[in-house]
Amino acid sequence: QVQLVESGGGVVQPGRSLRLSCAASGFTFSSYGMHWVRQAPGKGLAWVAVISYEGSTEYYADSVKGRFTISRDNSKNTLSLQMNSLRAEDTAVYYCAKETVPTAGFAFDIWGQGTMVTVSS
Amino acid sequence: EIVLTQSPATLSLSPGERATLSCRASQNIDNYLAWYQQKPGQAPRLLIYDTANRATGIPVRFSGSGSGADFTLTISSLEPDDFAIYYCQHKGQWPPGATFGPGTKVDIK
Numbered sequence: 640q641v642q643l644v645e646s647g648g649g650v651v652q653p654g655r656s657l658r659l660s661c662a663a664s665g666f667t668f669s670s671y672g673m674h675w676v677r678q679a680p681g682k683g684l685a686w687v688a689v690i691s692y693e694g695s696t697e698y699y700a701d702s703v704k705g706r707f708t709i710s711r712d713n714s715k716n717t718l719s720l721q722m723n724s725l726r727a728e729d730t731a732v733y734y735c736a737k738e739t740v741p742t743a744g745f746a747f748d749i750w751g752q753g754t755m756v757t758v759s760s
Numbered sequence: 761e762i763v764l765t766q767s768p769a770t771l772s773l774s775p776g777e778r779a780t781l782s783c784r785a786s787q788n789i790d791n792y793l794a795w796y797q798q799k800p801g802q803a804p805r806l807l808i809y810d811t812a813n814r815a816t817g818i819p820v821r822f823s824g825s826g827s828g829a830d831f832t833l834t835i836s837s838l839e840p841d842d843f844a845i846y847y848c849q850h851k852g853q854w855p856p857g858a859t860f861g862p863g864t865k866v867d868i869k
Contacts, residue, residue, distance in 0.1 A: 674858065676804075684796075684804060684847055686858040698856045739809055745851045746794035746809035747858075748816075753803055 641665035641749050643735050648754030651725055661718040661735030661751055669693070669713035670741040675720050677731035678753075687733070688720065692742050703729075725758045732756075762786055764848055764861035772869040779835040781864045783848035788828045794849045795824055795833045797842075798863075804847065808833060835866075843868050 647659040661673070675687040688699045688709040697709050708721040718735050732753040738744030763786040773779055783793065791811040796804035806815040808824035811831060821836040835842055845865045851858040 672856070676858075676860075683845075683863045684798075684849075684860040686860060689856050689858070691856070696856065700857065734803055739806070739815075743853065745792045746806055746849065747796075747804075748806045748809070750803035750805075 641737075643737065643749055643751035645733065645735055645751040645754040648733065648756045650757045650759060652760050653726060653758055655725055656721070656723045657725060657756060659720040659722065659733055659735075659754060659756070661720075663716045663718065663737070666737070666749075667741075668711075668716040672738040672742070672744060673709075673711060673718045674736045674738070674747060675709060675718075676734045676736055676747075676750075677729075677756075678734070679728075679731040682731075685731075690718070722756070725756075727758050730756060730758050762789060762850055762852070762859050764850060764859055766846075766848055766861040766864045768864060769862070770865045770867060772867055773838055774869045775838050775840055777838050779833075779838055779842070779866055781833040781835075781846055781866075783826075783831045783833070783861050785829040785831075785850060789850050789852065791827060792850055792852055793824075793826065793831045794851075795822075796847045796849060797844050798847065799844045807846075838866070842866065 644662045690709045706724045735751045736747035737749040739748045765784045767782045795808040798804045812824045845863045848861040
């Protein structure tokens, strides 16, 4: 079945780095734009980053620009988020999400279960 | 940057009642508006995309409407499973980023 599975979350000290992964299955991964969305404890959803289906275009929320890098490996059906210079305010559940339509969708029809990132000394 | 505002913040209703949730954009976003349902400890679930299209497997009691900058999610008759938080979301062609509203919590009266 169509599925996204995140991994790589954990507890990390402020200023350190962490890399999240999202394994995709059940659909043609290379045809869809992919996103990371996060949710701080008790808060709403916040969009983080997007990468185009072929990997040529990336775009970031202002809050993570210059610190986070989104990437994808279409040969391995894997999406990644490299998070550097982490701050306490980056503490959240991180979800990967798939766009609804190949090459250019405007909503997210498949979400992973989320992986928790806690930034704390 | 487009900002989405949702109202009310909380909606207290009884099963069987009709729920009407509002989402307003800071500018015209055509029909690029989606709605999600989220329950505690779960990932969001897509309900409606492109303003009025139900996602796969979504019951007909959920409907979306609107245009321009004002949008509505209607649940015609609340089921016990519908008590949750609902978010609206916009993503345009460029920039390709997305925006979420702050959410409306539908709880049991």
